[in-house]
Amino acid sequence: MxxxxxxxxxxxxxxxxxxxxxxxxxxxxxxxxxxxxxxxxxxxxxxxxxxxxxxLNYGRSVHATEETIETEAVFHYAPGARILSMGNVGCMLNCDYCHNWKTSQARHVEDKDVHHYTPEEVVDIAVRHGIEVISWTYNDPVVWHEFVVETAALAKAAGIVNLYKSAFFISGEAIEELIPVIDIFSVSIKSLDPKYYRRITKGWLEPVLEGTEQVFRAGRHVEVSTLMVTDLSDDEKTARDMAAFVGERLSPEVPTHFVRFHPDYKMTRTVRTPVDRLERARRAALDMGLHHVYLGNVYDTESTDTRCRRCGTLQVTRYGLSADLVGLDGDGDCAGCGAPAPLTLLPGARHRPRVAEPPSDEDLDVAHFDWHGDIRALHVQVRNASDAPARVYHRRYGDPAAAPDWDVIDLAPRESFRYIAAKSTPDETGVQVAVPRRCTSSLHQVFDRAHFPTVEADAGALNEDVSPLPLFRPRAGH
Known part of the structure; x- marks a missing residue:
């Protein structure tokens, strides 16, 4: 190290x-x-x-970040909900294509990327910003077990939902400690091929499957996903194997996600997964009898929407990391036929306040960021450097049908906060961010939902674009 x-x-x-x-x-x-x-x-x-x-990593984290629940391959629990994403250091696996290798592999971690939190501070961030879900995510929460269990218990007592996004290479004994405090398990199953697991992830398959069954039998909300790696696991056999596991050992009702890969870590001499292969994989899983199969890390496809199984009514539309409830009645049932929707909704979900324009007397720096290529999401890092509260504003532009109002983020004195802004409609061209000059800030491009850009969080000025992919440079002996 x-x-x-x-x-x-x-x-x-x-x-x-x-x-x-x-x-x-x-x-x-x-x-x-x-x-x-x-x-x-x-x-x-x-x-x-x-x-x-x-x-060695208790309370050691990448920067707490507000995102949406769709970033975690969770589509049937509180669609569109804001979440507080918490990631840490280390991992029980070492996948050749890891999107978070800069923190998952502890030997590559630098002090500048690590923030210190107490359980109380994490819960306080969620409460102050009106966030109803804490997601334990990024590298993998398994190795953060003590901090997760203790903080999740505090969050649950405060009425906050806990989401566990993991490759789930974890013991049954540890899972029993998680079940009382975790509400949602989003499990990333890399493949159903045992040889693939040994070679690519440096782990083994059956404990992952057994653990997934364990939380499903315990009555927790479970969704599963598979990263479809180009020319390695992006075929219909992978889809059929996943469908067989979900249908036979869980339930055909369990939402299943096939996720688009981007080259990273030790697997850079390849290309992103062709979307047509993902669509074929989805069709194969549906043909095997699964009820809800989605694509991840893709835009401009109806394969991310939720429809009623009985009548076909469109219930949730999704574009990238954004979701809108469109086909549900006041009781959360299908607006078309009245059948119960396969969704868990959070009553009274809190949205950020909005204003038509920031106050004219506020001294603000304003920057634009245009979406380009596959960069359709942005982490905005802001730090209130003053001893007084501050307000940050952002809005989307380019879509004449979208509301032009500004979202408002309230910062406590000396607070550092990070949040995601993602492309939410096909016609949207970018985002605008307005930050008081007494705050420091930077913008960080994000590749897909799985990646956390581990560059210096507090450095830089507004409109400084940071590459989303720190390159892995192997050292001698590695």
Whole structure:
């Protein structure tokens, strides 16, 4: 690992088994890492210190970011809801195409990318910004187990929903600790081929499937997804294998997502998944009997919409990471036939305040960002550098049918906040951001929903575009 300080404050870890000679076994994942004193487990964030299992990433996170629930391959729970995405450091896997390798692989983590949070601070951010879902996401929440369990319990007590977005290479014992506090499980199943799992992810398949069944049997909301890697897993066989698992071991009702891949990490000599292959995969899974099959990381397709299984009424329209409820009555049933919709809705979901124009007497810097190519989402990073509250504004432009109002983000004194702005209609051409001059800010292009751009969050000025893909440069011996 590089010379860093983020991992210098060990905390006692759960799921410890103490063995002879000061050795400990970590029972968090199927690896059951046997760790000698002074050594780390596979994830590099759980270690043996003086004969006890410790976690090195408690409260260590990438920047908390407001996004939408669609970023997590969750379509049937609170469509369009704002979520607070929390990601950490380390992973139980090492996938060759990892979209978050800069944080998932601890040896590449730099102090400048790491923020420190307490459980209370995470819940406070969600409450102050009216966010009703906390998503444990990005690299993978498995290795953040202690922090997730403790913070999710606090969030649940505050009436906040917890979402767990994971590759789910986790032990059944750890899952039992999650079930009381997690409401939604979005499980990324990389493939149904055991050889693929061993070769590409450095893990193995069956524990992932068993864990997915475990949370489904526990009555939690479950959705599953598969990254369709170009020329590797983007075929109809992958789709049929996924459909067989979902239909036979879960339920045909479980939403299933086939997600578009972009080249990254150790897999850059290839191209993005052709959309026509994704469409064929979706059709194959539907033909196998699944009820709800969607595409992810795509725009301009009806394969992201939700329709009534009985009458075909369009119930939810989606464009990229945006969703609109269009075919439901006041009780959440189908407006066409009255059948219960396969959706869980959050009553009284809170939207951000809007204004026609920012106050004319406010000293604001205003910037435009135009969507281009596959860059149709943006993380906006703002920091209130003053001791007084501040307001940030943003709006979309280019679509004459869309409301021209500005969304308002309220910042507490000295608060640093990050949020996503994503293309929401086909005619939209970009976003406008207005920031008080007493705030610092930067704009970060985002490739797809799975990627977190791990560049310096507080650096730069408004309208500074940051490449969405830090390039992996292998070192000798890696």
């Amino acid at each position: 590089t010379n860093t300080t983020w991992n210098r404050e060990p905390r006692p870890a759960r799921l410890e088994e103490r063995l002879d000679d000061g050795v400990v076994r970590c029972r968090l994942s199927p690896r059951n890492c046997r760790i000698r004193p002074g050594q780390h487990g596979f994830c590099m964030v759980r270690a043996n210190r003086d004969g006890r299992l410790v976690t």
